[in-house]
Amino acid sequence: MSAVADTPSRDTAPAPRWRPLGQADADWLRERAAPALRAWQDEWFEAGAFDVLDAQAFAPGRAFADGGACWRAGASLAAQTEPGAWKRHALAAMALSAQADAQVPDTLLAPLQAQMLDALLARLADALADGAPGERAGFERALPGDAPGFAAGGVRLRIGTARDPQLLDLYCAAELAWARPLSALPAAKPAAPTARAEALGDNPVRLSAVLGRCRLTALQLSELAVGDVLTTAQSLHEPIALRLHADGVAPRTIAHGRPGRAQQRLSIELTTLQQKRTP
Missing domain, CATH: 3.40.1550 (Chemotaxis protein chec)
Known part of the structure; x- marks a missing residue:
């Protein structure tokens, strides 16, 4: 009696490759x-x-x-x-x-x-x-x-x-x-880099999302304890400001959005963008 090794079936469908949905x-x-x-x-x-x-x-x-x-x-x-x-x-x-x-x-x-x-x-x-x-x-x-x-x-x-x-x-x-066939789609030509893209490159920038603000007296600040709740002036329905930070320059609001979740992380879904400044 001869032993036959188990081999994967040729009919098994390959696992789909991840790609963003559109x-x-x-x-x-x-x-x-x-x-x-x-x-x-x-x-x-x-x-x-x-x-x-x-x-x-x-x-x-x-x-x-x-x-x-x-x-x-x-x-x-x-x-x-x-x-x-x-x-x-x-x-x-x-x-x-x-x-x-x-x-x-x-x-x-x-x-x-x-x-x-x-x-x-x-x-x-x-x-x-x-x-x-x-x-x-x-x-x-x-x-x-x-x-x-x-x-x-x-x-x-x-x-x-x-x-x-x-x-x-x-x-x-x-x-x-992901089962959608992509072979019939024309291959997109890579866009030529613009002067701005070449100048900016991969330089990192720092952004912050401002959830809300509140005012306290020095006495109130000194008496804060674990479990205290701070109420901000921000309404639940107001958009959150997204601010750009740069060295030597005051933070600037560049967009607004609403909070959300991406898998297990907090996220911000942009709802408006500030008018871009032209150099």
Whole structure:
């Protein structure tokens, strides 16, 4: 008897290479979801009014929004919706008008709404996970705290109608977007360095984010203790100033933003930039 060494399967998909997500990735996932959405509409309705109304990349660490029912499919897909919003569409699937709402018992509508949503999620999972690395999984009901962490970020697809524009939010992990073929894209030519870029080079600069300011008397300062809370004059809704520090020059505000989180670090998302000074 001869022993055969284990060798990796040739069918194993290579691990995707990390890259930042852009609008092209979001649009590509939208295009993959659209045929599945149309097929689902043809199955349930005489006339289709549903569409992928918005597709946006999101930062790492995003979780479900507060409220609504949640689903997940493995670590690559998650969905959130408000089940009550589907009642009108369940009536439409039964070829009934909205005026029939009071005449149709919830015991009949609730199972139909669940079947419609399950069918939609199944079609979307098949369309978006097809060809992506990793094991495909169907959607299962989840609690908000059980949402995938999306450590690399991802894309949110918002599905709805003109009357109900936020029926379903579908969260796709970055790994699904990384399956987008890039070979057909023209190679970008490196931009020639400008005179300013050559002059500035890699010289480091120092920035600080001013969370708020407060005034204390010398006596109050001397009596501070661990656990004391200092209240600043900054409102929770006011933007945070981002200041540039240079030797021999007073700090200068160059931008404003709002606090956020990037993985396990505090971050500042810029909302406005000061007018650049011309030399």
